[in-house]
Amino acid sequence: MRTRIVIIDGHPDPDRARLCHALAEAYAEGAQAAGNQIKRIDVAVLDFPLLRTQVDFRNSAPPVDIASAQEAITWADHIVILYPLWLGTMPALLKGFLEQVFRPSFAMDYTNGKFPKGRLSGRSARIVITMGMPGFAYRWFFGAHSLKSLERNILKFVGIRPVRETLFGMVETATDAKRAGWLDTMRALGRKGE
Numbered sequence: 001m002r003t004r005i006v007i008i009d010g011h012p013d014p015d016r017a018r019l020c021h022a023l024a025e026a027y028a029e030g031a032q033a034a035g036n037q038i039k040r041i042d043v044a045v046l047d048f049p050l051l052r053t054q055v056d057f058r059n060s061a062p063p064v065d066i067a068s069a070q071e072a073i074t075w076a077d078h079i080v081i082l083y084p085l086w087l088g089t090m091p092a093l094l095k096g097f098l099e100q101v102f103r104p105s106f107a108m109d110y111t112n113g114k115f116p117k118g119r120l121s122g123r124s125a126r127i128v129i130t131m132g133m134p135g136f137a138y139r140w141f142f143g144a145h146s147l148k149s150l151e152r153n154i155l156k157f158v159g160i161r162p163v164r165e166t167l168f169g170m171v172e173t174a175t176d177a178k179r180a181g182w183l184d185t186m187r188a189l190g191r192k193g194e
Helices: 019-033 054-059 064-075 092-101 135-141 145-156 176-192
Strands: 004-009 037-042 078-084 124-130 163-168
Touching: 004 019, 004 064, 019 037, 019 078, 019 124, 019 176, 037 064, 064 092, 124 145, 135 163, 145 163, 163 176
Parallel strands: 004 037, 004 078, 078 124, 124 163
Antiparallel strands: none
16 A cells, blocks of 8 residues: 655755755655655745744744645655754754644644644654764663654644654764665665655
8 A cells, every 4th residue: 555655854954965865865765666655845945934923823824835844744644754963952944844834723623722632643753863972872861852852742742643763873973884774774664654
């Protein structure tokens, strides 16, 4: 069965030499080779403002690029989000994108003052993070707070589950062979649609 996959490349630098871009491309190659359908969102080239007020978050119309991203997420069965770890968390541009996309009017149902219910159930996700430190240090010593926040406070909150994760650490010192192995891992995940 073909899976509809949206790949959200959250690296804020549009330079195609960045590892996150190569990982996103490898995943797309694997997914397409297996007959899965893909759509791609490259956050670095989108045009959107940061949200500054609760009124804007809840009531303003999303910018064109954000509305297109929401359409892609609605279409998808599976969402892949890739980003580099910057200052212990996701880059600000990706955070701003997620705030724009996962507005209450799109991602949550507020009915009769009850606790909000996620509108995006039936979708799964994979979070891929690159970092300069070892992945185990990020996970065990630093508590993987950025990963946990995205998984629990955004994706699962709006109904997306299961959420799986892939961490690539020590990226600045990785050998060409190590990087090639990471690309192979992403192609394999793409072929499986997970």
